[in-house]
Amino acid sequence: MAVSVDERAGTGRGADRALVPPRPRSLGAWWRRHERRLAPYLFVAPFFVLFAVFMAYPVANALWLSLHEWTGLGAMEWVGWDNYGEVLRDASFHHAAANTAWYAAASLFVICPLALLLALALNSRRVAAKDLLRTGYFIPVVLSPVVIALMFTIIFDQEFGLMNAGLRGLLGIRPINWLGSPEWARLVIIIILVWRWTGYIMIYFLAGLQNIPRELYEAAQLDGAGSWRLFWNITLPLLRPVTAFVAVVVLIGASQIFEEPYILTNGGPGEATLSIANYVQREGFERLNFGYAATASFILFAFVFLVTQVQIRFFGIGREQEG
Amino acid sequence: MAGTGSRVWRDRAVPLALTAVLLVGLVVPLLPLLWTLSSSFKPVSDIFIYPPRLLPAAATLENYRRLFTDLPFLRWFWNTLWVSVVSTGLALFFSALAGYAFAKYEFRGKTLLFNIVLGSLLVPFAVLLIPLFVMITRIGWADSFLALIVPWVAPAYGIFLMRQYIVQAVPNELIDAGRVDGAGEFRVFWTLVLPLVRPALGALAIWNFLGVYNSFLWPLVVMSSNDNLMLPVGLAQIYGNYSREYGLVMGGAVLAAVPMVAVFIALRRQFIEGLTFGALKG
Known part of the structure; x- marks a missing residue:
């Protein structure tokens, strides 16, 4: 040439x-x-x-910042690893870490099973109106988390939000101060996460289920296996790669939660809903502790990295990494 | 006899009941949407009445009027729209280009480089927040739309998705034929490969657009003047400034959500299939 x-x-x-x-x-x-x-x-x-x-x-710069005290202006003061000790002893960081762990646990143990259940139902052969159902359950995914948080402000309003009105009308329960008490507020955030993510995770399970060959079920049925055995011995094992992927997605998603607590309660009441992302944003942009905020974010990074590595090893993602 | 009876039961009644349960269950995702829509047409005094009314007693457009006349809502919408379009266009180009390289070339360091692409997906945004803000401020991009666009125009998930798709959708013979005809490498990519990967480009376009359109934390910290806000930040600001005027806030939420919901309903297959292109075939 x-x-x-x-x-x-x-x-x-x-x-x-x-x-x-x-x-x-x-x-x-x-x-x-x-x-x-x-x-x-x-x-x-x-x-x-x-x-x-x-x-x-x-x-790299976050690591460098985390070794300094700095307000974002003027000179940076070298403090070595002191920030790490301080952050790890900071009660607010403990709250943020515990809340984020709650959100992650809810995502893993509530959203994933619920999504799997929905996917199983939608995947069964004779259920009608599948397009409508799939679309309906998926809709929350396309909304901005900010829009979702705002929508739920009027649902969980302390006196006559839709939730309290419904509870009163249907069960005669007195109004619950949803966003005013630590436990309820945390539950509200979790409810919103479940509302927002279940349809999304459902799609992954649905795709996984559709990849399982029907013949496997038919063969097992000939051998006399009941539905529970089919689920336990065929469906679950063959969903393993999807489950692994979903577990990683959900964990990274949970570690990023920011909008819902920020808008609904500003992390409160007290620090009952504060997430790690809220904590980092607050330390950095409201209190101007840039070094400190960088330290917290770096601890989060190390933690997410470790956990995803464990997940990847455990579920063996990457072993079937062939286009 | 008992056998046929239980078969009818299994084949007809159970699916019917399941369908009914699933249809009723749609209340959970849809009711909050309908409630928001309904509240946006109510005067504030009617939002928290008991018993609640899904159909407003006295519907009003006042909330919407105020969004357009008293607040820079249209301006925010426009910002969000063009930033989403521009960054998605660039993201498509760079993702397809890099995805093509990873799918169809052998080159030294390929495995390492691809692992870096995948590894970058594991970095939580909170880690970048502070140092990226510091850097953007130093290079003078604070409050500039460049800060919203440039760092995100070659998204790792886009590269991954395109790579996964191109591996199976583009035959090597086609690429070789293009080269024999004297086309340069870029020309092969542009004229032969791109037309074949339209479904993946469509899926990526949808999801990237959605991500930019809905993004909040980064626009929140980096944009400051009122005219430069992105829609979600603007909405949060309305809520902060007029927190008791729920009708106004819900009107804003509705207007922000309607375009995405409409696009989703129209393109729902691409939305949903696009999710699983990269992830499950890999």
Whole structure:
């Protein structure tokens, strides 16, 4: 290919061109010769430039900031690992970590089973109106968390929110001060998370279920296995890769929860709903403790990293990593 | 006899009952939406009456009028729209390009580089919040739309999704044929590969758009002047400033949600299939 380009260039320059020793190739010719080898690097370059500037550097910088005391202006004061000790002893951080753990646990043990149940129901052969059902249960996923949080302000209003009105009308229960007491407020956040994420996780399980060959069930049924045995011995084991993926997604999602507590209760009452992301934002942008906030975020990072590694090992994601 | 009876039971009655339960269950995801919609047409005094009324007794458009005349709602909507469109367009291009490289080339360091792409998915945004804000401020992008767009135009999940799709959807023979015809590498990508991956591009477009349109924490910390806010931040601000005027807040929530819900209902198959392109086939 490169040769033909040179020849064409040569013919355009007159007869004496042939006597001149070969000149350095033009850039275009050089490119044509190496294109195939270099192209993939150029194609992935935009990601890696942005990754280096807007992710790798900031993460390294977060580590650096976490070793300093800094208000965001003026000089940074080196404090070594002191911030880590302080954050780990900070009662507010304990609250944030415990609340985030609650959110993660609810996601794993409430959302995932519920989503699996919905997926099983929607996957059974004779259920009608599947498109309607799938669409309806999925709708919350497309809404902004802010919109969702705002929607639920009037549902969980302490006196005549829809929830209290419903409880009073149906069960005669006196109004509950949902957002005013620590336990109820945390429960409200969890209810909203369940509302927002169940349809999303359901889709993954549904796709997983549809990938299980029907013949497996038919063969087992011939052998006399009941529905419970089918579920336990075929469905669950074959859903393992999906479950692993979902577990990682849910955990990373739970570690990022921010909008609902921020809008509904501003982390309160007290710090009953404060998440780690709320804590980092509050320390950084309301209290201007940038080093301290960076420390907390780095601890979160280390924790998420460890847990996802354990999950990945445990479920063996990556072993079937073949396109 | 008993056998046929129980078969009828299993094949007809159980699915029917299940369908009925699932249909009734739709109340859970849909009622909050309907309640928000209904409340947005109510004067404040009617939102918390008992017993609650799903159909407003005296419907009013006052909440919507105020959003458009007293508040820069349209401005926020416009900001959100164009930022979402521009960043999604760029994200499609860069994701497809890198995904193609990972799917169809052998090059030194490929495995390592691809693992970096995947690993970057595990970084919680909270880690970036502080240092990224510091950096954006230093380079003078605070309160600039560049800060909302540039860092996110080559999303790792997009690259992963495109790579997974291209591996199976684009035959190697096609690429080789293009090269034999004298097309350069980029030309092969642009004219031969891209048309074949439209379904994946569609799915990525939808999900990326949704992510930008709904994003909150980053626009909250990085944008400051009132005219530059993104819609969710603007909504949170309305709630902060007019917290007792629930009708106004619900009107804003409805207007922000309607475009996404409409697009979702129209493109629900692409939405839902797009979710599982990358994840489950890998």
